[in-house]
Amino acid sequence: MTTLMTVLGIVVFVIGLLISIAWHELGHLSTAKMFGIRVPQYMVGFGPTVWSRKKGDTEYGIKAVPLGGYIRMIGMFPPGDDGRISARSTSPWRGMIEDARSAAFEELQPGDETRLFYTRKPWKRVIVMFAGPFMNLVLAVALFLGVLMGFGIASQTTTVSSVSDCVISQSAASAGKSACAKSDPASPAKQAGLKAGDRITAFDGLPITDWNTLQDDIRRTTGPATITVERAGRSVVLHADLIRNQVAKTDGSGGYVQGQYVYAGFLGFTPATGIVQQGLGDSFQRMGGMVGTAVQSLVDLPERVPALWRSAFDGAPRQPDSPMGVVGAARVGGDVFSLHIPPEQRIATMLMLVAGFNLSLFLFNMLPLLPLDGGHIAGALWEAFKRNLARVFRRPDPGPFDVAKMMPVAYVVAGIFLSFTVLVLIADVVNPVKIT
Structure with a gap:
């Protein structure tokens, strides 16, 4: 099959x-x-x-x-x-x-x-x-x-996937630290009683519908804040005391800049990922990012030739962002249809491939x-x-x-x-x- x-x-x-x-x-x-x-x-x-x-x-x-x-x-x-x-x-x-x-x-x-x-x-x-x-x-x-407005794409949501037990700086987490030390304070999210599966619907009384807005609100806040969540069909209001912590720098489009950090408000939870339909404005913003990435890839093309040569003749690993031709893109198309994901997401991914x-x-x-x-x-x-x-x-x-x-x-x-x-x-x- x-x-x-x-x-x-x-x-x-x-x-x-x-x-x-x-x-x-x-x-x-x-x-x-x-x-x-x-x-x-x-x-x-x-x-x-x-x-x-x-x-x-x-x-x-x-x-x-x-x-x-x-x-x-x-x-x-x-x-x-x-x-x-x-x-x-x-x-x-x-x-x-x-x-x-x-x-x-x-x-x-x-x-x-x-x-x-x-x-x-x-x-x-x-x-x-x-x-x-x-x-x-x-x-x-x-x-x-x-695809963006009709099918939606994998995006971070306002639903809680997991709650951090303690406060760890992003640089320490990136270096491999995962266990909490006795001296590490409990995370504001844990102290407030936030649980995996909670869907955050409001922050400090303002309705929340998307992750980017929630992330911006959290990073702008230090000190007391109210968090309204939907839990088991009921609306629950939690009280958290956010602290200032080192977090990953964002690129303005929902992604993170690798290896760069900023100090901002910190709550301490990981958002769940789901398929989210995008609005017109968000869709054009994402397309702008795609165009910028494509232009940069075209500019960087000469620099990628040595790595491509090593992948072709020396058995070096092929990078995910390596230049592809029609044959390579067709093989990716075959891989897309063989993925164990819902059929509509196979179609959406194929359409994104053709659009790219x-x-x-x-x-x-x-x-x-x-x-x-x-x-x-x-x-x-x-x-x-x-x-x-x-x-x-x-x-x-x-x-x-x-x-x-x-x-x-x-x-x-x-x-x-x-x-x-x-x-x-x-x-x-x-x-x-x-x-x-």
Whole structure:
């Protein structure tokens, strides 16, 4: 049964991946057609064509390898300075440029002179290239909101899981101290009679509905305080005398900053964890934290390569936050469906995985490097800047920015990305990231 659920999880993730890719390319396709650019092909996947159908100017199809997708637009690059599109240089770098230029015009048909990508105004080209990543962002936000507000996520609650017997500083607890010494005073929670299973409903007379609010109230308080709890269906008022103690520093989103401490009010209990539906404001706050984490992960990517190499070839442990490729993410999808958790939580976790994948697609594609969408956006913005500058100083129009001249850089970037992809693939196969 576990094997069946694992396979099902992989299949569900692959379907989610294909939908995400198709959705991305639909953004490019719809805006290109809106601005009158001819698009000969819209394909999901790479390699041999499994199925295709032509409708109007465009061939729509699915290819065998579900690792990406593309649309092909006519005239991605302008002609050379001589107006020709098929000139071939003996220089290898010039050859790359001219090959790219020729490929952009290889399907040119009569009447296409007015339907070329490069002839569109820069702001229209920016919209066409931004539309793909933007679709991934829209899908990520929709999935995140659906899970956070609909299913809920594991969060700390106002229900008491356990009560501390005594007062121990957080640094001492982190160092391994768990037993109370005779000199350690009893915790305020124990003295007040707080018990495991109590659900705190009010603090100092103010209603409490979420853990973050309760935690803030406790940390702001030293001295006497009233705590209202629901116990066995009855409302009970407890009186506690909170003290100042060393506690873990919070990150503002309900988490803790490892190794950092502050002095604040202390009651002395551990909250229970449960599945809690989030409000709209809390959901956007959590998504903001996810975006920040994703951006930081992208910035830290070069630093993670040595550890990834050791995981792939030296048998070093694979870190939970290690970069993953499509294969690794699919394996995680299989692990998700084989977990012994309620079915709705399997679905929610899978949706979060697909949402995270879409967020990564958005951020990655926005890098201002060719051949990524962000590279074409940067080229169009540079062209707009030069043309506006020429207009201000009443100089001749410099014409379209020749993105084809950046193709040597694009090949280098693509080579680096391909090498990194192969490394991640090997690590995902021989030493995959696992979840529990």
